[in-house]
Amino acid sequence: MNDLLLNIDAGSVNWARAQFALTAIYHWLFVPLTLGLAVIMGICETIWYRKRDTFWRDTAQFWQRLFGINFAMGVATGIILEFEFGTNWSNYSWFVGDIFGAPLAIEGVVAFFMESTFVAVMFFGWKKVSPGFHLASTWLTGLGATISAWWILVANSWMQHPVGCEFNPDTMRNEMVSFADVALSPFAVDKFCHTVISAWIIGAVFAAAVCCWYLMKQRETRLAKESIKIAAWVGLIASLGAAGTGHKSAQTISEVQPMKLAAMEALYDGGTEQGLAIVPGVKVPYALSIMATNDPQGYVPGINDILNGYTRPDGTQELSVDEKIARGQQAITALAAYRTAKKNGYAKAVTDHELSVIKENMPYFGYGYVKDKNDVVPPVWVNFWAFRIMVGMGCLFILFFALILAGVYQFPKALFQKYDIAALPHWHYWIAILLVPLSYIASESGWLVAEFGRQPWTIQDMLPTWVGVSDVDSFSVALTFFLFLLLFTLMLAVEINIMLKQIKKGPKYSN
Numbered sequence: 159m160n161d162l163l164l165n166i167d168a169g170s171v172n173w174a175r176a177q178f179a180l181t182a183i184y185h186w187l188f189v190p191l192t193l194g195l196a197v198i199m200g201i202c203e204t205i206w207y208r209k210r211d212t213f214w215r216d217t218a219q220f221w222q223r224l225f226g227i228n229f230a231m232g233v234a235t236g237i238i239l240e241f242e243f244g245t246n247w248s249n250y251s252w253f254v255g256d257i258f259g260a261p262l263a264i265e266g267v268v269a270f271f272m273e274s275t276f277v278a279v280m281f282f283g284w285k286k287v288s289p290g291f292h293l294a295s296t297w298l299t300g301l302g303a304t305i306s307a308w309w310i311l312v313a314n315s316w317m318q319h320p321v322g323c324e325f326n327p328d329t330m331r332n333e334m335v336s337f338a339d340v341a342l343s344p345f346a347v348d349k350f351c352h353t354v355i356s357a358w359i360i361g362a363v364f365a366a367a368v369c370c371w372y373l374m375k376q377r378e379t380r381l382a383k384e385s386i387k388i389a390a391w392v393g394l395i396a397s398l399g400a401a402g403t404g405h406k407s408a409q410t411i412s413e414v415q416p417m418k419l420a421a422m423e424a425l426y427d428g429g430t431e432q433g434l435a436i437v438p439g440v441k442v443p444y445a446l447s448i449m450a451t452n453d454p455q456g457y458v459p460g461i462n463d464i465l466n467g468y469t470r471p472d473g474t475q476e477l478s479v480d481e482k483i484a485r486g487q488q489a490i491t492a493l494a495a496y497r498t499a500k501k502n503g504y505a506k507a508v509t510d511h512e513l514s515v516i517k518e519n520m521p522y523f524g525y526g527y528v529k530d531k532n533d534v535v536p537p538v539w540v541n542f543w544a545f546r547i548m549v550g551m552g553c554l555f556i557l558f559f560a561l562i563l564a565g566v567y568q569f570p571k572a573l574f575q576k577y578d579i580a581a582l583p584h585w586h587y588w589i590a591i592l593l594v595p596l597s598y599i600a601s602e603s604g605w606l607v608a609e610f611g612r613q614p615w616t617i618q619d620m621l622p623t624w625v626g627v628s629d630v631d632s633f634s635v636a637l638t639f640f641l642f643l644l645l646f647t648l649m650l651a652v653e654i655n656i657m658l659k660q661i662k663k664g665p666k667y668s669n
Contacts, residue, residue, distance in 0.1 A: 169632030171624045174246040177639045179609075181239045183602060184646040188232030188653075190601055193307060193354055194361010194392075195225040196300025201388050207293045212668045217381050219284075220665035221365070222296070224657060226281060229273075229303075231653045235646060240266075246635060250616050250626030257323050257334045258313055261341065265309035273302035307357075308350050315346035317617050318608070319414045325520050327496050327513065332620075348410050349608075352403035355396050356601055359555055362393030363590075363597040366562065368661055370587035373580050378664050383580060387566055394559035400552055405449060411611075412450035412458065415618060417534065418611030419450060420461045421541040428460030428468075437546070461538075465531050477522075479531035482619075486526025489519035524620045536613040544606040551600030558593060 199221035206214030240262060243251050251258070279287060279295035287295070316322075322339030323332045334340060366389040369382035412419050420428065423435055423446055433441030434449060444454035451457070457471050467478035477485070496512035528534060568574040612618055616626040 173635035174627045185235035190357035190360040191228045193357035248628040254332045261309040261312040269306035311350045312346045315349045319345040348407045355399040358396035360597045362389040365389035367591045367594045370590040374587040390559045390562040397556040408449045421536045422545045424542045425460040428458045428463045432458045482522040482525040485519040486522040489523045490526040492516045540610045544603040548603040
């Protein structure tokens with residue numbers, strides 16, 4: 159691996175990162191809307207199944223058509239994303255492919271197969287299967303998409319917090335020793351819940367925006383008024399759920415990725431009773447300690463504390479980054495000596511000694527490739543502001559959905575007794591429409607925190623980004639970057655065009 163590093167230029171690393179970021183950002187434009195609309199269309203069809211009012215069947219079919227358009231686009235970008243692990247990140251794939259490949263394989267074989275099977279029944283089976291079976295197919299399509307997200311997020315969470323594996327010095331690979339630890343790690347559970355619930359918010363905002371456009375145009379009034387109630391309930395519950403799961407995620411991050419939390423807060427010197435910054439210079443007292451530890455007196459380390467070493471609240475000593483770098487270099491040196499000893503048939507005592515050194519220092523293996531301790535500090539300003547955009551938008555969504563429901567149900571009556579959602583000034587409807595891009599900005603900001611916050615690591619503490627890339631000419635990666643940029647932008651433009659035409663066309667009502 160050291161020899162290979164000498165042949166990889168910085169341009170290859172940067173372009174590989176840029177290409178993966180491009181693909182991931184575009185892919186995530188489609189995925190959350192798929193997950194969110196799955197809930198909306200499932201609820202609509204459930205109401206039809208119970209009431210047998212053809213209006214609800216027509217409404218369900220309308221949302222299903224929008225779901226289908228978006229679903230098709232998401233599949234294409236997702237496939238390209240997985241291929242990039244082999245083309246641009248072959249060192250990474252070699253080093254941890256035995257672990258990382260398992261959830262991706264399950265996602266492809268089980269979850270995606272489930273989605274593709276039941277989505278066909280959902281679209282083409284209205285007159286071919288029983289109403290109950292069709293309803294089950296609709297929900298199973300959404301469940302399949304959610305299970306697919308589960309396995310993808312398990313893989314991503316393992317990169318953030320690698321568990322259930324051991325390094326094999328004979329194969330130079332990390333190998334899975336506990337599938338349950340990988341699939342059910344607390345980090346993965348927290349990430350899945352927070353990510354999927356945030357996707358429901360996007361689906362609810364999108365549905366509410368479509369309904370408001372119809373109300374502004376004074377058409378499809380019943381569909382708009384009924385659907386916006388469903389969207390508001392889904393959105394409010396999801397927004398409150400995102401706040402709760404976000405708090406739980408922050409606690410997990412404080413335990414396993416303290417540098418990410420410090421970067422999110424631009425906290426350089428930590429301590430107890432830490433306040434949460436709203437903007438630079440304005441803090442909510444004790445809020446950061448509560449967010450990280452559930453204790454207003456809780457200790458939160460800062461960037462300098464992590465760089466120089468600190469004592470955890472349980473009394474254990476966290477090594478400085480310089481010490482971790484030294485121990486990582488010991489692991490790399492011992493690994494090279496072990497492989498040489500094995501190749502030359504040296505005595506077992508020699509190899510056993512090297513193995514003990516490798517095992518003792520393996521938790522710091524990735525630090526052995528770090529030249530300067532400051533390289534382990536992620537981009538602070540990106541994490542700081544992305545986190546605040548995400549949280550700020552989350553608070554805005556709670557208020558937005560709560561106001562819709564308060565108006566629809568006229569509670570309290572003193573404020574809403576003359577409220578009619580179908581007869582509001584147009585600027586009210588434009589607010590809902592403008593929230594669609596803001597919801598995507600909030601969602602992408604969450605991913606910026608997740609991915610920028612763990613830099614410079616491809617795998618936390620185990621493999622830096624510049625070690626995981628393929629030995630590919632930077633020009634080739636740059637060329638494909640711009641090709642993907644053109645292709646994905648075209649796909650996005652096509653999807654938006656088709657979606658807008660379908661929305662303008664409206665539902666197909668039964669005779």
